[in-house]
Amino acid sequence: MAWLYAEYIADELLRTGRLIPAGSLEFRAGRDTLALTIYLSDAAGELSGIRVVSQLDEWLSLTAYGHPWRDWVRTRFLALGERAREHGGEDPDLELARAAWRWLDHTELFATHLDPDHPAQAGPPPGLDENARVWTPAWQLGLPLGHLAMHLF
Structure with missing residues (x-):
């Protein structure tokens, strides 16, 4: 149920923002990226009792430009996988989250080139051409969409 709850929160945040x-x-990329952030940030396993407003700051920092989100996701999956093995089996929520991650990491969308290697700064990177489009992993598009949706909440 934790994954479905994270997905529901992410869906509501994106719908409220009315970005896409x-x-x-693109909506699915944003929803799944945000749901993964919500689900994987729940280190204490208390997602069902979470209050969205009290968690926004943490989620915003995890989805911020320049944060090593992909590495963080992999680290959290390793930790949750280990915890599941210690408790005698696989967690169905973890399997749903892994399926979302596989889709996000292996699906490419044609989107504006956001130059993820550019150092973090206020505003768009200098010389950003919003008409220059490239194939990019879905999570790279979903991350700024989720981040912006939380700001609009």
Whole structure:
């Protein structure tokens, strides 16, 4: 249930922000990226009792430009996998989260080139051409969408 709850929170945040149409692949990328952030940040296993407003600051910092989100996701998956093995089996929520991660990491979307290697700074990177589009992993598009949706909440 924890994964479904994280997915529900992410869906509501993105719908409230009205950044992109709900049926689009971009929306799915944002929802799944944000759901992974919510689910994997729940170190204490208390997701069902979470208050969205009290967690926004943590989620915003995890999705901020320049944060090594992909490495953080991999580290959290390793820790949760180990915890599941210690408790005698695989967690169905963890399997759903892994499926979302596989989709995010292996699906590419045609989007504006956001130059993820550029150092963090206020505003868009200098020389950003919003018409220059490239194929990018879905999570790289979903991360700023989720971050912006939380700011609009």
